[in-house]
Amino acid sequence: MSAIGDLSQVPPEFLNALAGLRQARCRNELRLDEIPAPSRLAPYAVALGAEVLQSAQPGPLPVHGPARAAFADNHAEELATGRFILLYDPDGSEVWDGTFRIVTYIRAQLEPDMGNDALLGSVAWTWLVEALQTHDAGYRSAGGTATRILSESYGSLADRVDTIDIELRASWTPDSDSVQKHLEAWADMVCTFAGLPPLPEGVAALPNRRRS
Numbered sequence: 192m193s194a195i196g197d198l199s200q201v202p203p204e205f206l207n208a209l210a211g212l213r214q215a216r217c218r219n220e221l222r223l224d225e226i227p228a229p230s231r232l233a234p235y236a237v238a239l240g241a242e243v244l245q246s247a248q249p250g251p252l253p254v255h256g257p258a259r260a261a262f263a264d265n266h267a268e269e270l271a272t273g274r275f276i277l278l279y280d281p282d283g284s285e286v287w288d289g290t291f292r293i294v295t296y297i298r299a300q301l302e303p304d305m306g307n308d309a310l311l312g313s314v315a316w317t318w319l320v321e322a323l324q325t326h327d328a329g330y331r332s333a334g335g336t337a338t339r340i341l342s343e344s345y346g347s348l349a350d351r352v353d354t355i356d357i358e359l360r361a362s363w364t365p366d367s368d369s370v371q372k373h374l375e376a377w378a379d380m381v382c383t384f385a386g387l388p389p390l391p392e393g394v395a396a397l398p399n400r401r402r403s
Contacts, residue, residue: 335361
């Protein structure tokens with residue numbers, strides 16, 4: 192999973208974290224792939240990109256590999272996207288309050304009439320906190336922003352329907368190098384942004400995701 196070439200030079204704490212990411216169990220609707228990691232944020236980093244796809248065909252998507260990618264590209268609609276980045280600095284960081292930091296991003300499209308919902312951002316943040324708690328993913332120093340984006344079309348594109356997207360950017364420090372539960376919590380949250388049922392009991396839901 193790591194983009195680092197010579198693993199013999201990688202600290203064991205980061206290798207243990209990578210092993211935990213590989214063991215994460217995510218929903219079949221989630222397409223998860225390694226993407227280029229940022230090189231300036233920390234000495235060691237790994238990044239994953241996620242898509243939640245709504246298949247036009249019955250049955251689950253292939254689990255992984257080229258068959259899944261081909262199926263998704265030809266038979267599915269994208270409902271939500273996201274990025275999960277794990278950073279590691281052996282010297283630690285006062286800003287992070289630790290040696291590891293998780294940085295995430297999720298974006299999904301909503302029904303246009305939901306864009307004025309004043310609670311939309313707080314619901315998104317609440318779900319992040321509750322997802323981490325549900326998965327027993329200990330953390331500290333969490334922060335983030337929720338943004339609503341209105342897209343309007345004009346001129347030759349005026350016949351396009353206006354769209355509203357919700358974006359959540361968040362980061363937190365895991366309480367250990369065991370990060371499997373953190374990825375699983377985040378993956379479930381991406382699926383929730385896409386409007387996929389069911390939700391765990393007591394977890395708030397974002398209202399009215401886009402549907403074709």
